[in-house]
Amino acid sequence: MTGAIATRAAEVPDIVIDVQGLTKSFGGRPVVKNLSMQVHRGLIYGFLGPNGSGKTTTLRMLCGLLTPGSGHGTCLGYDILTQSAEIKRHVGYMTQRFSLYADLSVRENLEFVARVYNLDDPHAAADSAIRRLGLENRASQLAGELSGGWKQRLALGACILPGPELLLLDEPTAGVDPKARRDFWDEIHTLAHQGMTVLVSTHYMDEAERCHEIAYIAYGELLAQGTVDEVIAHAHLATYIVTGPDLAELAERLKAMDGVDMVAPFGTALHVSGRDRARLDAATKDLREQGPQVWSPGEATLEDVFIDLMSRTKDNFA
Amino acid sequence: MSAGAGTDRSAVDRRTRGFRAALTRIYAAFIKELLQLRRDRITFATMIFIPLTQLLLFGYAINTDPKHLPTAVLIQDESSFSRSFVAAMQVSEYFDIRTRATSEEDLDHLILSGRVQFGVQIPAHFGRDLIRGERPAILVVADASDPVAAGGAVAALQGLTTIVFSRDLIGPVASRAPQELPFELRIHRRYNPAGETRLNIVPGLMGTILTLTMLIFTALSVTREVERGTMESLLSMPIRPVEIMLGKIAPYLVVGGLQAGLILGAAKLLFGVPVVGSLGLLVVLTLLFILANLSVGYTFSTIAKSQLQAMQMSFFFFLPNILLSGFMFPFRGMPDWAQAVGEILPLTHYLRIVRGIMLKGATFVDLQVDVLALGLFTLAAMGLAVARFRQTLD
Structure with a gap:
């Protein structure tokens, strides 16, 4: 036990994840490129990005399921290249696809996890997890027969059963109804409050706003990180909110204009943004003055920022 | 010294605990x-x-020594020798005489079509020739496309020839009885005597x-x-x-x-x-x-x-x-x-x-x-x- 602690960077590292230059390719195609990130203890860290952006690959590299092509770093103070056995003992990883045993009951699944992690009393550990999850009535039901929301609760329950210090959740709320999603996030916040660090990947914007800090990844590259406000401020995106008639035609005209970087409809309004306020103002001057639409200066939303970030990266690749 | 012993013991303890933990995981x-x-x-x-x-x-x-194999006979000699021979084949249990062929072509056809595995032809004047000492031949045609299946039966047939006519070759024709072998061949089929x-x-x-x-x-x-x-x-x-x-x-x-x-x-x-x-x-x-x-x-x-x-x-x-x-x-x-x-x-x-x-x-x-x-x-x-x-x- 003492030996295990001695090998760590610090007794209780404040930075739970600290990686530099992680790169991973599959069949010559880079999936994650030169990714560096730091995650502090007790935070909920949102990992955002479109499908296929490298979120899952990054999570798998962090918990030892994939070996990075290059780069180095630590997870809970353990080296991600050489100490994956230790990392597995202290990290709970919830896979994107339900990966508990469908042909085992809820209780049997939990007892299996408890035994694999060498908990003293697997039966009691499973019992308390079942109570905590509110699964008393379903304890003997087969896991494969549970509904999506319950499967997700069970998967989270199995992850936190051994008391990990870090949770890696890969799109945990995909395909789950809004009520179950809210309950799930309440649970995550309770866990973080108790000192657990949570790294959660998602592509829901409302979930991003529930995180303490976020990182945005697209095409394998980390494009922005910080709090939601920091990320928005850092993007320097000047935005107008346009309301009125014929927004669809207006949008088509705006998209072709120089200085307008992003046009996106939001309900009955149109968000028009540009990276350079002077150029955006110059380009839209006539339209703003003539109408018939009403132009009002607005704040860029997180989604505006992400869509803009994505299109910028795409431009770089084109 | 004592510190060294202590470390040894804790190392052993750790190993025992590690082993027990591994057993628990195997059990899981x-x-x-x-x-x-x-x-x-x-x-x-x-x-x-x-x-x-x-x-x-x-x-x-699965039986590599099959008995009751379908057999056709073509008997062109109505003598007691023919009857004895056919009867002996029946008694050996290897042959199940189902058909009496009417001609050589018929016999060939029966074998070719697979309806019988053995065809036995006793030629005309077999009994007469035997008594005259002209060593007439009995033709046995075996379908050996499955050699294992035919093996036991053929062996049985060979064994049968030495004794089959002992009852018929008496009196004046006794000299035609086969001479006894000068020695006895005794075969033990060990561990599985009945084969x-x-x-x-x-x-x-x-x-x-x-x-x-x-x-x-x-x-x-x-x-x-x-x-x-x-x-x-x-x-x-x-x-x-x-x-x-x-x-x-x-x-x-x-x-x-x-x-x-x-x-x-x-x-x-x-x-x-x-x-x-x-x-x-x-x-x-x-x-x-x-x-x-x-x-x-x-x-x-x-x-x-x-x-x-x-x-x-x-x-x-x-x-x-x-x-x-x-x-x-x-x-x-x-x-x-x-x-x-x-x-x-x-x-x-x-x-x-x-x-x-x-x-x-x-x-x-x-x-x-x-x-x-x-x-x-x-x-x-x-x-x-x-x-x-x-x-x-x-």
């Missing part, structure tokens, strides 16, 4: 597999029914049935986890490859033991195959053989990319086990290279063990070479499996 995988096995009704049913049906089917069906095929086949079947079922059970075990997506979860937990392997193999060792018991019981009750040697030794060595096959299956499972591939690999391994182990064809009849291949296969060694113990009463000392071969084979397969096991999703 064991219980998990057992529960999954119980849920899978069809697999569970096949475990019981595959051995029983195969044993009953093949135990009764009963089932005594050879049933213990062999035990080996082949166990090979097939054990291979398939573990061949699917790792690929199934990969295909169902549970491998990702399993790999993210602190359980080592060797622990997963032992936990996955152990339940099937129990299942294989039960199957072996079932087959042994049926062998005794239904087929009357005795266990001449030690039953305890047979059980222990059968478990070793089961372990060897489970290890091979598990190794395939770590190499195959899908359950289908794992099945194909199992059958690829199963075929030489059937053909080159001495189960189907006599081991010593095979060319050297085939025997060399056979020596690698676990079934070859197990057949020697099981036939040795059940029929000959062999002891451990008699079988130690085969036991050693099985043990080495198992260790090699397990080592390969652990080395091949992909610990990451790379």
Whole structure:
């Protein structure tokens, strides 16, 4: 036990994840490129990005399921290249696809996890997890027969059963109804409050706003990180909110204009943004003055920022 | 000094704790597999029914010394000699005279069409020529496209010729009786004096049935986890490859033991195959053989990319086990290279063990070479499996 602690960077590292230059390719195609990130203890860290952006690959590299092509770093103070056995003992990883045993009951699944992690009393550990999850009535039901929301609760329950210090959740709320999603996030916040660090990947914007800090990844590259406000401020995106008639035609005209970087409809309004306020103002001057639409200066939303970030990266690749 | 002793003890303690923790994890995988096995009704049913049906089917069906073979006779000589000869053939039980052919063409046709396996032609004037001492010939046409099937009958026919006419060749024609051989040829068919095929086949079947079922059970075990997506979860937990392997193999060792018991019981009750040697030794060595096959299956499972591939690999391994182990064809009849291949296969060694113990009463000392071969084979397969096991999703 003492030996295990001695090998760590610090007794209780404040930075739970600290990686530099992680790169991973599959069949010559880079999936994650030169990714560096730091995650502090007790935070909920949102990992955002479109499908296929490298979120899952990054999570798998962090918990030892994939070996990075290059780069180095630590997870809970353990080296991600050489100490994956230790990392597995202290990290709970919830896979994107339900990966508990469908042909085992809820209780049997939990007892299996408890035994694999060498908990003293697997039966009691499973019992308390079942109570905590509110699964008393379903304890003997087969896991494969549970509904999506319950499967997700069970998967989270199995992850936190051994008391990990870090949770890696890969799109945990995909395909789950809004009520179950809210309950799930309440649970995550309770866990973080108790000192657990949570790294959660998602592509829901409302979930991003529930995180303490976020990182945005697209095409394998980390494009922005910080709090939601920091990320928005850092993007320097000047935005107008346009309301009125014929927004669809207006949008088509705006998209072709120089200085307008992003046009996106939001309900009955149109968000028009540009990276350079002077150029955006110059380009839209006539339209703003003539109408018939009403132009009002607005704040860029997180989604505006992400869509803009994505299109910028795409431009770089084109 | 005392500090050094203390460190030693704590090191030993840590090792003991580590070992106990590993056992717990193996137990976790064991219980998990057992529960999954119980849920899978069809697999569970096949475990019981595959051995029983195969044993009953093949135990009764395979007979390398068949009797009552369909025979046609063409009798062109109505003498007492012809009648005696046909009667003697009937009595030997090898021949079942179904048809009397009317002509040589008819006889040829009966054999060619496969309606009979033997055609016997007793030519015209056979009785007269015999008495005259002209050594007339009886033509026996055997369909030897299955040489094994014909072998016993042909041998019986040759034996029959020396005695068949002893009752007819009396009085003036007694001098035509065949001379007695100057010596007696006495043949002992040891361990199976009646030459009963089932005594050879049933213990062999035990080996082949166990090979097939054990291979398939573990061949699917790792690929199934990969295909169902549970491998990702399993790999993210602190359980080592060797622990997963032992936990996955152990339940099937129990299942294989039960199957072996079932087959042994049926062998005794239904087929009357005795266990001449030690039953305890047979059980222990059968478990070793089961372990060897489970290890091979598990190794395939770590190499195959899908359950289908794992099945194909199992059958690829199963075929030489059937053909080159001495189960189907006599081991010593095979060319050297085939025997060399056979020596690698676990079934070859197990057949020697099981036939040795059940029929000959062999002891451990008699079988130690085969036991050693099985043990080495198992260790090699397990080592390969652990080395091949992909610990990451790379």
